[in-house]
Structure formats: C-alpha cells, structure tokens
Amino acid sequence: MNGKILIVEDDISFGTMLQKWFEKNGFSAKWCAGMVSAQESLADSTYDIVLSDLRLPDGDGIMLLSWMHERYPSVPVIIMTGYGEIQTAVSAIKLGAFDFLEKPINPSVLAEKIEAAFKDRKETENILRKHSQEKKKKEKRGGTVEGCSPLSSRMYSFINTVAPTSMAVMIIGESGTGKEHAARMIHERSQRAHGPFIAVDCGSLSIELAPSELFGHKKGSFTSAIEDKVGFFAEANGGTLFLDEVGNLPYGVQMQLLRTLQEKKIRPVGATTDLEVDVRIVTATNENLEKAIAHGRFREDLFHRLNEFMIEVPPLRSCKDDIPLYAEHFVDEANAELDKKVRFISAKVFSRLETYSWPGNLRELRNVIRRAVLFSPGDTITLESLPFLSEKSVEENKEADVSLNVSPEEEKEKIVRALEKTKGNKSRAAILLRIDRKTLYNKIRKYGL
Numbered sequence: 001m002n003g004k005i006l007i008v009e010d011d012i013s014f015g016t017m018l019q020k021w022f023e024k025n026g027f028s029a030k031w032c033a034g035m036v037s038a039q040e041s042l043a044d045s046t047y048d049i050v051l052s053d054l055r056l057p058d059g060d061g062i063m064l065l066s067w068m069h070e071r072y073p074s075v076p077v078i079i080m081t082g083y084g085e086i087q088t089a090v091s092a093i094k095l096g097a098f099d100f101l102e103k104p105i106n107p108s109v110l111a112e113k114i115e116a117a118f119k120d121r122k123e124t125e126n127i128l129r130k131h132s133q134e135k136k137k138k139e140k141r142g143g144t145v146e147g148c149s150p151l152s153s154r155m156y157s158f159i160n161t162v163a164p165t166s167m168a169v170m171i172i173g174e175s176g177t178g179k180e181h182a183a184r185m186i187h188e189r190s191q192r193a194h195g196p197f198i199a200v201d202c203g204s205l206s207i208e209l210a211p212s213e214l215f216g217h218k219k220g221s222f223t224s225a226i227e228d229k230v231g232f233f234a235e236a237n238g239g240t241l242f243l244d245e246v247g248n249l250p251y252g253v254q255m256q257l258l259r260t261l262q263e264k265k266i267r268p269v270g271a272t273t274d275l276e277v278d279v280r281i282v283t284a285t286n287e288n289l290e291k292a293i294a295h296g297r298f299r300e301d302l303f304h305r306l307n308e309f310m311i312e313v314p315p316l317r318s319c320k321d322d323i324p325l326y327a328e329h330f331v332d333e334a335n336a337e338l339d340k341k342v343r344f345i346s347a348k349v350f351s352r353l354e355t356y357s358w359p360g361n362l363r364e365l366r367n368v369i370r371r372a373v374l375f376s377p378g379d380t381i382t383l384e385s386l387p388f389l390s391e392k393s394v395e396e397n398k399e400a401d402v403s404l405n406v407s408p409e410e411e412k413e414k415i416v417r418a419l420e421k422t423k424g425n426k427s428r429a430a431i432l433l434r435i436d437r438k439t440l441y442n443k444i445r446k447y448g449l
C-alpha cells in the first residue's frame with residue numbers, strides 16, 4: 001500500500017519512530033513537531049492521511065482538525081490520544097476526525113486504521129471524480145446550470161411552456177439575474193433553435209443611429225452610409241431577436257418597431273421597398289415599464305405587443321437554495337479559465353454566501369467566486385479568500401434600496417445619491433441602484449451628471 005502520511009507529534013523519538021514504521025511498511029511519511037509546521041507542510045504538499053497527537057506545543061489536534069476541515073476536508077485525520085483522554089477523542093470524532101488511536105500505539109491497530117482511512121479517502125476521491133464528470137457533462141450542455149429552488153423551477157417551467165410557441169416574451173428581473181440566459185434558453189428550446197440568436201443592448205442605440213442599426217440602411221442614404229448595412233432584424237431572420245434593456249429604446253424608434261412587429265416587414269433607411277422578416281422578439285427589462293409608460297417614456301401599445309407572455313427571473317436572494325449549485329459551477333468555470341485546481345468551498349464560506357444579499361445577483365456571485373478562485377492558494381475556498389464580501393457590504397446593500405422606476409427628477413436624485421455613497425464608483429453605484437453599468441452610463445449622460 002502506497003501513500004503519503006503526515007505525522008504531527010511533539011515527542012521527537014516517538015515521531016521519528018512512527019515515521020520509520022510507516023516507511024518500513026511502504027508509505028512515504030513526513031514528521032512535524034507542531035501545529036504550525038504541520039500547516040506549512042500541508043500547504044506545501046498533498047497528503048493522504050494526517051496522524052496527529054492531541055496535545056501539541058503550539059496548539060492541539062482539535063485546532064488542527066478544524067483548520068483542516070476548512071481547507072482540506074477530504075483528507076482523513078486520525079487523532080492520537082493519551083490514557084484517559086477518551087472524552088476528547090469523542091469530541092474530535094464529532095468535529096470530523098476520521099478516527100482516534102490510544103497511546104501506547106498498537107502497530108496492528110495502527111495498520112488497520114490507516115487502511116480504513118485510505119479506503120475512505122479513495123471513496124471520497126471517487127465521489128468527487130464522479131461529481132466532476134457529471135458537471136463536465138452538464139457544461140457540454142451549454143455551460144450553464146438550472147437552479148432547483150421553487151422560484152427557479154417555476155421560471156424554467158414557464159420557459160419550457162412558452163419556448164415552442166411564437167409568442168413575444170418579455171423577461172423582467174433585476175440586473176445580473178440571468179435574463180439573457182433565459183432568452184437564449186427560450187431560443188434554444190424553440191423551433192427556431194437552428195436559426196440565429198441576435199442580442200441587442202437597446203441602451204447603446206442612439207436616437208440618430210437606432211433605425212439604421214435595427215432595420216439597416218442603403219449606401220448613400222446619409223453622410224456616413226458608405227455602404228449597404230444589414231440591420232439586426234435582417235440578421236435575426238429565421239431566429240430570435242433579443243432586445244435587452246428595452247426600456248432604453250429611444251422613443252422615436254418605438255413606433256417603427258411596433259409597425260415592424262405588426263406587419264412583419266422592415267424598410268431599411270433610404271430604401272424604397274419593404275423586406276419581409278420572420279423574427280421572434282424576446283425582450284428584457286430591469287425597470288418597471290408600466291411606470292415608464294405613465295411617465296411618457298414608453299409606448300403602451302408597444303408594451304402590450306412585446307408582452308404576450310411575461311417571465312420573471314427571481315433575484316438570487318430569493319433563491320438561496322440555488323447558491324451552492326451556482327457557486328460550484330462558477331468554481332469549475334474559473335478553474336478552467338484561470339488554470340487553477342480549486343475543488344472545495346468550505347462550510348463557513350457557504351453560509352457566508354447564503355447570508356449575503358447579492359444586489360448584483362448571479363453576475364456578482366460569479367465575480368466573487370472568480371476572484372476567490374484566483375486568490376485561493378490551496379484546493380479550498382476559505383473565508384480568507386473572500387475579503388471582498390465584508391460584513392459592511394451586506395449592511396450597505398441592505399440599506400441601499402434605491403431602485404429606479406420613478407419620475408426623472410427622483411431618478412436623477414437617486415443616481416446622485418448612489419454616486420455620492422460610492423464616492424463616484426460607477427460599478428458599485430450601478431449595483432446599489434440595481435441597474436446594469438451600461439444603463440447607469442446612459443442615465444449619467446442623459447442627466448448630464
């Protein structure tokens with residue numbers, strides 16, 4: 001039997017004797033005299049089993065055990081106890097020790113327990129390997145996962161119901177919840193899956209260029225039209241056109257869009273004839289369009305045309321049960337991208353992730369996990385890899401309920417307040433306002449801030 005054992009024992013002669021015994025029996029063994037040197041060895045190399053004395057000069061076996069539980073949860077720890085320390089040994093088992101050994105050590109009992117620990121380590125490895133193979137299979141299915149919490153399941157069942165129809169779908173939800181992901185899923189599960197999926201950020205369309213971007217133009221129809229241009233509608237012919245942040249669509253273009261949807265025809269700028277198009281429209285918004293209608297920023301007739309079926313993507317804070325699934329998926333994604341080998345997320349990190357309010361939703365979770373993977377020295381994400389999620393940020397986010405969907409004056413005031421609160425940091429301000437950064441930039445430009 002081969003394997004690598006770390007012995008943690010402050011008694012030099014007993015420690016070296018154990019090391020020799022292991023080496024004689026075909027193992028590779030390292031001996032450390034204290035908790036700190038054991039922690040250093042574990043950070044430097046991979047061990048299959050840790051055999052630790054209960055009493056150490058700079059700590060004890062229980063402290064080492066809970067430290068290992070956070071960082072190396074798959075490595076079995078066997079605690080060695082002296083005579084009369086059975087009660088502490090029981091506590092060690094409760095805290096996750098694999099087993100305990102009473103001193104003086106009986107070699108045949110030691111061999112038996114080491115063999116059992118190896119078997120346990122192998123089984124854990126197999127489970128992890130199976131888990132990671134399943135994840136890889138899932139990734140091949142499109143690099144996304146489906147949440148299983150009640151709200152997520154409801155959303156996916158709506159997606160499955162509406163996808164095969166030709167209905168115009170409006171997806172609502174906070175910034176970063178996965179609205180574009182939902183739109184792609186509707187496309188992929190529709191009869192048009194073989195056709196193109198074209199995503200357009202309506203916030204980036206200027207009043208002047210929006211008609212040409214959407215419907216195309218003829219060469220020479222305006223000064224900068226040096227050649228014919230195919231617009232997004234023609235590009236999406238036979239597929240799905242996803243209009244993201246549709247509330248930002250310039251008012252002047254809204255009538256043209258309505259006409260296109262009703263007649264299923266487009267007329268490129270400068271053209272004299274119409275072109276037939278077969279496009280399914282899916283839109284997304286993180287603002288309340290009914291309020292935009294009341295304030296005269298969005299046409300009511302267009303709203304009803306786009307909103308034949310509405311799907312709400314829930315915020316992450318309402319789907320806490322999904323957090324472990326998404327977090328593990330983002331760990332795999334970051335490992336592949338950053339060439340890292342993080343395999344675990346500690347229990348404390350999971351509970352921290354579950355108590356955070358996630359104002360930036362899945363996008364924020366993905367960013368947090370990517371940074372944590374990048375900064376994790378070992379194979380486990382621990383609280384030390386998460387300095388970004390400070391307690392302060394939770395409180396800050398709780399009090400910062402400054403959503404938009406109000407009159408232009410109030411909206412401007414809220415943006416100014418969010419910028420003041422974040423000392424001008426636009427990314428954080430966008431998170432506080434629960435809008436995406438692009439929308440914030442557009443609004444800053446609009447209000448001349």
Ligand SMILES: Nc1ncnc2c1ncn2[C@@H]1O[C@H](COP(=O)(O)OP(=O)(O)OP(=O)(O)O)[C@@H](O)[C@H]1O
Pocket residue numbers: 143144145146147173174175176177178179180181182244284286329362363366436
């Ligand atoms: N089901 C999912 N599985 C894995 N990753 C996801 C899933 N849904 C969303 N994401 C990831 O979360 C991030 C945000 O998703 P997406 O862009 O779809 O959100 P959004 O609601 O459209 O954002 P915005 O409001 O800013 O337009 C992206 O990085 C996306 O890859």
